[in-house]
Amino acid sequence: MNAFLPVSKEDMLDRDWYWYDFLVITGDAYVDHPTFGPAIISRLLEKEGYRVAVLAQPDWRDPSSFTALGRPRLGVMLSAGNLDSMVAHYTVAKRRRQDDAYSPGNRPGLRPDRATIVYANRVREVFGDIPLIIGGLEASLRRYAHYDYWEDKVRRSVLVDSQADLLVYGMGERATKEIAAKLAAKVPVGEITDVKGTCFLADRPDACRYPSVEVPSYEEVSSDKKAYALANKVEYEEHDPIRGRAIVQRHERRWVIANPPAMPLDTAELDEVAELPYVREPHPMYDEMGGVPAIEEVRFSVAHNRGCFGACNFCSLAFHQGRMLTSRSHESVIREVKLLTQHPGFKGYIHDVGGPTANFRHLSCAQQKEHGLCKNRACLAPKSCPNLDADHTDYLKLLRELRAIPGIKKIFIRSGIRFDYMMQDKSGEFFAELVKYHISGQLKVAPEHCVNSVLDYMGKPHIEVYEKFRDKYQRLNQKYGKEQYLVPYLMSSHPGCTLEDAVQLAEWLNKGGRQPEQVQDFYPTPGTLSTCMYYTGIDPRTMKEVYVPTDPHEKAMQRALMQWKRPEKRPLVLEALRRTGREDLIGYGKECLLRPGPGQRPPEGKDYHKPQEKNKGKSGKPKLKQAGLRVEHNASNPKRKAGWAKPKPKKNAKPKRDKR
Structure with missing residues (x-):
């Protein structure tokens, strides 16, 4: 039976370990499963013959929690977890989330905001100049100067703010093996500057060992949105393992140098990584806390x-x-x-x-x-x-x-x-x-x-x-x-989507007979082309201007138009229709989104179709056709499923005879 990697000194003593090579720190709970990046990296290092210990969700407020397993011999590998920590903590409306599926018992608040930076600074505090390598999704997406939605400003590369020696971007297996081998061979971490799929800091731009292209500096992209769009365009174009060049970006007096991307693993290598000896479960230390919910989707x-x-x-x-x-x-x-x-x-x-x-x-x-x-x-x-x-x-x-x-x-x-x-x-x-x-x-x-x-x-x-x-x-x-x-x-509310476009989407949904239960507002995550459009108002592919809905009220109207049937959305939908001159969608026709309110009449000259008297029941309300009625799932009544409703059989109804 496969065993978890050590998470405490007691675990190490059980293995007769009095030292170990690498400490892997993660902002997620310790789940030893191949869909969790830190689990892959730790098992890969183990296969290469290194002793590896795992420190999951250390208390960043207490420096001693980072020294609980002692000082590793070769270095620290650090990741914020499977998600960017800010996305894990906040909704698109910047409200604090009430749960965290990657934490025991679904509990929020067990990792800090900007976890990569906070953890790395603690490592520097307690271990000094130990080789420190950051990776994972958060580090990967923030490797260049980037727009940060939560602060509404451009931040420096996470490599600068974390004080790390190296940043591994992408999936990371090739780079991790190469870095570990060099550290084991006693190569100083400051000399490990040729590994593809990594970033490092240098005093000169010519420290790059590969053909490179320089993009506008942190100072330029912070003050000039056109410069930001140009940088983002180049960063995307060069992100290719075959034709991609290294990218150099100045940050004050130093340069962030991103070596070309590593080649993806081939089929044999991917098989090997997928079949490492994972336990495929959360660590049992979480059992009394309710387990780790994220495993349920992937088990x-x-x-x-x-x-x-x-x-x-x-x-x-x-x-x-x-x-x-x-x-x-x-x-x-x-x-x-x-x-x-x-x-x-x-x-x-x-x-x-x-x-x-x-x-x-x-x-x-x-x-x-x-x-x-x-x-x-x-x-x-x-x-x-x-x-x-x-x-x-x-x-x-x-x-x-x-x-x-x-x-x-x-x-x-x-x-x-x-x-x-x-x-x-x-x-x-x-x-x-x-x-x-x-x-x-x-x-x-x-x-x-x-x-x-x-x-x-x-x-x-x-x-x-x-x-x-x-x-x-x-x-x-x-x-x-x-x-x-x-x-x-x-x-x-994606960049390029106007209020008129949102009305067209509502019409299209209405024509198709469905209304979505959940609506996703565009979320500007670090590094993407769409986030660049959101921040700059420029499409980096063409360098042309693009409309961006940033006003919270307009975004609320766009969202409400997709759920126009909900009574609580009516004021926003009504305002949106009036703003766009689409009062023709207020009436009784099947194409209409809203019915006129009490005491309201549709504007004169509009052809609104009222319900026919013959379609009214005893209550005076219009009857609904039974065959082919589209019923949307109702969150308050889970027994109602989305689909075509079947006619309810009448009580004591006799079966019809075949007249043939």
């Missing part, structure tokens, strides 16, 4: 790929994992699923076989192997590239093999699926089997909006692609006798 799930060439502008994946896709072998995934069937809590259901995008298994085109991804265009949006290889054959074969494993009842796919990629697959075989075998009642996809100009700013396909997908999905469900629903993810 019986399998990640089969990495990277995403979908490249949505608001998504941080392209800037962290990168756009080049790699995938695990069938044999490795099959071994993992067989392992899961032996878990005492397994009930026959694999919750997901996915990744950043579930239905990607190979590079988007053959040219990427030699030339990398295209600098000035995306693979899928606004239209699919003619060179796109939209082939699901390998993924389909993998799913069929998994379904045949003894003990498997159902294999679900719950990761994001790119519907535009599916629609480019002419065979349609995967689409058919997805509907037949792999949906757990609802399929969630992300059209995000319906106005094509807004979708262009998002980096998403035009709405016609989604509508064709939706229609085909409905036909396939009818063909196979399935009662499965499509849940579209939608976003309000």
Whole structure:
């Protein structure tokens, strides 16, 4: 049976350890599972022959909590956890979250804001000049001077503020192994400046050992939004492991030097990392605290790929994992699923076989192997590239093999699926089997909006692609006798989205007969192209101005328009319709969003259709058609499901006779 890595001196003594090599600090609870970055790094170091101890969620207010396991021999590896700590702590409205799925018992407040900086400064305080390497999503996205939504200003690179020696960006396995080997060989950490996928500080820009490009300095991007947009554009263009150059950015009297990205792991390396001896559970020290909720979503799930060439502008994946896709072998995934069937809590259901995008298994085109991804265009949006290889054959074969494993009842796919990629697959075989075998009642996809100009700013396909997908999905469900629903993810207030665009989205939803339960307001996370648009009002791809909804009241109206049926949203929806001159959507027609209020009349000259008397019941209220009534899920009544409502049978009703 696999054992957890030491988390205390007692654990080390049980192993007869009186010293150890690396301390891995994480802002998450200690969950030894391959979907947790610190678990991967610690197990990888262990496999390389190093002694590793884990310090999870240390009390940053108490310096002694960082010395509880003693001083490591070679260095400290530090991560804020699976999420940026500010995203983990605050909603898009900048309200403090009341829970934290990555902490024991779902408790908030067990890690600090800006955890990478706070933890690193404590390490410097207690261990002095020990080699300190920061990594994880928070460090990766903040490696350059970046706009910080919570402070509403540009902050310096996290490498500067943390006082770390090195910053590892991206997934980090290659860089971690190379850094550890150099430290073990007694190379001073200040001389480790050639590792791809890392950043370091230098006194001169020519300290960079690779072909490089300099972007506007921290001082420039802090004061000039055009300079910020130019820097962001270059940072995105060079984030490619084949053609990418190093990036140099001055911060006061020093330079942050980001070496070119590391190559992604190949299939054999990815298999090896996925099958390290993880316990695959939270540490038992959390049992009395209620466990760690984040494990529930991934305990019986399998990640089969990495990277995403979908490249949505608001998504941080392209800037962290990168756009080049790699995938695990069938044999490795099959071994993992067989392992899961032996878990005492397994009930026959694999919750997901996915990744950043579930239905990607190979590079988007053959040219990427030699030339990398295209600098000035995306693979899928606004239209699919003619060179796109939209082939699901390998993924389909993998799913069929998994379904045949003894003990498997159902294999679900719950990761994001790119519907535009599916629609480019002419065979349609995967689409058919997805509907037949792999949906757990609802399929969630992300059209995000319906106005094509807004979708262009998002980096998403035009709405016609989604509508064709939706229609085909409905036909396939009818063909196979399935009662499965499509849940579209939608976003309000993205840069480029005006109040008029938000009204169009509400009309589109109304025409389709659905109203989303949950609405996502655009969240400006560090480093993304969309965040650059939000801060600068400039699209960095074109350097042209873009409208940005930043007023909280307008954002509230955009959000309310997507849930126009809710009574508490009525004042905001009414104001939005009046501001945009769309009072024609106030009335009794099926195209209308709001009914006139008490004592109100629709404006003269408008053709509003009142309910017909013959459609009224005894109460005087309009009857609802029973066949084909669209019923939205009601949070206050969980028994009502989204779908087509069936007519209720009348009491004591006799069955109709066949008149034939």
